[in-house]
Amino acid sequence: xxxxxxxxxxxNRDGALDxxxxxxxxxxxANFGKGASYDSxxxxxxxxxxxxxxxxxxxxxxxxxxxxKTVVFRLTAPPLAKILELTNPDxxxxxxxxxxxxxxxxxxxxxxxxxxxxxxxSRAQTARLQVMESGVQAAVAQARVFNVPPLPPVLxxxxxxxxxxxxxxxxxxxxxxxxxxxxxxxxVLLRNENYTTAQIATATLASGTRDVLPATPEAKMKQVVxxxxxxxxxxxxxxxxxxxKTATLKLSTYVKVAKLGAAPPHSETLKFPxxxxxxxxxxxxxxxxxxxxxxxTTVSSRMMISGAILxxxxxxxxxxxxxxxxxxxxxxxxxxxxxxxxARDLKVGENVFPISATDGAGNSTTQWVRVVRRPTAxxxxxxxxxxxxxxxN
Numbered sequence: 480x481x482x483x484x485x486x487x488x489x490x491n492r493d494g495a496l497d498x499x500x501x502x503x504x505x506x507x508x509a510n511f512g513k514g515a516s517y518d519s520x521x522x523x524x525x526x527x528x529x530x531x532x533x534x535x536x537x538x539x540x541x542x543x544x545x546x547x548k549t550v551v552f553r554l555t556a557p558p559l560a561k562i563l564e565l566t567n568p569d570x571x572x573x574x575x576x577x578x579x580x581x582x583x584x585x586x587x588x589x590x591x592x593x594x595x596x597x598x599x600x601s602r603a604q605t606a607r608l609q610v611m612e613s614g615v616q617a618a619v620a621q622a623r624v625f626n627v628p629p630l631p632p633v634l635x636x637x638x639x640x641x642x643x644x645x646x647x648x649x650x651x652x653x654x655x656x657x658x659x660x661x662x663x664x665x666x667v668l669l670r671n672e673n674y675t676t677a678q679i680a681t682a683t684l685a686s687g688t689r690d691v692l693p694a695t696p697e698a699k700m701k702q703v704v705x706x707x708x709x710x711x712x713x714x715x716x717x718x719x720x721x722x723x724k725t726a727t728l729k730l731s732t733y734v735k736v737a738k739l740g741a742a743p744p745h746s747e748t749l750k751f752p753x754x755x756x757x758x759x760x761x762x763x764x765x766x767x768x769x770x771x772x773x774x775x776t777t778v779s780s781r782m783m784i785s786g787a788i789l790x791x792x793x794x795x796x797x798x799x800x801x802x803x804x805x806x807x808x809x810x811x812x813x814x815x816x817x818x819x820x821x822a823r824d825l826k827v828g829e830n831v832f833p834i835s836a837t838d839g840a841g842n843s844t845t846q847w848v849r850v851v852r853r854p855t856a857x858x859x860x861x862x863x864x865x866x867x868x869x870x871x872n
Contacts, residue, residue, distance in 0.1 A: 480521075480608050481507045482622035485554070496530075496625045498559040504624065508539060508610060509547040516542040516612050521550055524607040529562060530625055531555045539610070556625055559743055631742030632677035634700075634732040637708060638668040639749055645795075645841040648714065652792060652840060657691065657726055658754040660719045665749075667730065669700070670708040677703040679735045684713045687727035690753055692716050717753065726751045762844035763790035763836040774849045777825070784832055784848055785820035787812055793839035800832050825852040 482504070489501035496502045506523075510516055519539035525532060533553040542548055556562075604625035610618040643651030643663040651661035665684070671677055680700040684693045694714035703709050717726075731746040767773065767786040775782075788794060788809075794817050797804045809817040823832065830852065835845040 480610060480618050480620045481509070482606075482608065482620070482624075483507065485624070496554060496556050498556050498562055501553065501555045504552045504554045506550045506552065506608060507547055508542065508550070508618070510542045510544055513544055515544055516617070518613045519617065520611045522609050522611065523552065524609070525624075526605045526607070529557060530604055531557075554624060559631075631736050632671045632673050632675050632680070632703060632705075632734050633742070633745055634669040634677065634680060634682070634703065634709075634734065635672055635745065636667055636730060636747050636749065637670040640666045641751065642666055645839065650841065654754075656754055657715070657717050657751050659717055659721055660760075661717045662694075663715050663717065665713040665715055665728070667711050667713065668708050669703070669711065669732065671703045671705055674705040675736055676705060677734045677736060680709075681733045682711055683731050683733075685729045685731070686715075687729065688723055688725075690718045690721050690723055691726040691728070691751075692718075693728075721753055724753055726753050760840070760842060761790075762842040763788050763794065763838045765834055765836060765844060765846045767846075767848065770848070770850065773846060774851075776851045776853060778853050778855050779825065780852070781822060781824050782850055783820060783822050784834075784850075785818070786834075788817045788819070788836050789815055790836070790838040790842075791815050792842075794836060795839050795841075796835075796837045798833070798835040825850060827852050827854050 483506070485496050485502040485504050487496060487500045487502040506521065508519070508521060516539070519542055521537045521539055523532060523535050531554070537550045537552075539548055539550070603623055606622050606624045608618075608620045608622060609616060641655050641657060641663050642649055642665075643655065643658070643661050644653040645651070649662055649664055651663055652658060657663065667682075669682065678701065680703055682698045682700065684696050684698075686693055692715070694716055696713070698711040698713065700709045700711070728749040728751070729746055730749060731744050733744050734742040736742060765786060765788055767784075769783050769785045770777075784799075788797065793815075794806060794809075797806060797809065797817070797819070799819065799821055800823070804819070806817070809819055812818045819834075823830070828851065830850040832848040832850070833845055834848065835843065837843040
């Protein structure tokens with residue numbers, strides 16, 4: 480048996496089977512013996528499920544001594560996208576970035592070293608040829624019919640996280656979910672599941688609902704090593720008035736590889752629930768206990784200024800009399816209440832004490848406590864009266 484070169488009639492006619500092409504494959508069976516072959520059957524067994532053969536058996540019938548018979552097969556290779564789907568890499572994925580589940584800071588990331596894979600596994604597709612004469616094997620051969628090209632990278636989503644704390648780039652309630660009126664960051668970790676480095680890659684994010692709009696719909700990546708990953712951040716804005724309860728986002732990646740050109744784009748769908756609860760825009764409430772009013776009058780030289788701070792988003796910072804106060808010094812009066820008490824000396828006249836508080840959603844409020852200290856009778860010195868002697872009225 481002799482397997483002739485492929486003739487890719489539906490392809491670029493380079494004499495090889497490429498992804499998406501159909502080729503004519505001829506196999507010649509020659510009888511070099513002195514006797515004739517009366518009952519011969521040629522069978523072809525492909526080593527892969529990637530290729531499609533029009534038939535696996537061909538009855539040869541009578542083959543005279545010194546004669547040759549040629550059998551024509553039609554061999555088809557699937558498109559490159561199908562090859563990527565059917566060919567799974569063997570290896571363990573290691574992140575190059577570990578995301579902290581409780582982190583709301585967009586800068587929170589821990590880098591991890593990773594070693595790239597330099598070689599791809601052998602992906603040569605072969606065919607086993609066999610001639611059976613009257614049930615007895617008469618000849619056997621093996622031919623290489625297809626070489627899977629170096630597979631371009633496929634970047635898939637390994638992890639997705641919503642960052643909705645209060646920072647330079649985000650504004651929300653910090654619960655890690657999409658809520659009405661928030662500006663959040665969608666942090667995505669993409670991993671390269673093939674053995675070819677992605678020199679240049681582009682990721683685009685599209686929204687299937689008007690409730691969530693991408694503020695940064697595109698991100699660039701370079702040098703994503705095999706079985707490695709890259710972290711990308713997309714800014715999202717959630718509408719104040721919601722029409723649905725679910726946000727569907729479509730993430731598509733486009734990869735370019737040297738000598739391979741552009742790989743087929745890969746798309747994935749990400750779904751997140753949308754909460755109807757809006758963003759906390761109410762500033763903290765400051766309630767005075769002493770003095771009871773923000774404007775007070777007293778004759779004492781010292782006063783205790785106390786009260787409570789109430790806010791449902793938590794207390795982020797507190798300042799009294801223009802100086803920051805450690806939150807650990809404040810006593811908790813409940814799940815959303817903090818108590819303060821400070822003693823201050825008073826000077827005669829007007830005394831002003833500013834009280835400022837900022838909650839976890841970034842809302843701030845400031846109150847001024849005005850205390851007027853009146854002088855006592857003992858503290859007033861009598862004025863000296865001068866008399867003029869020797870003068871008559």
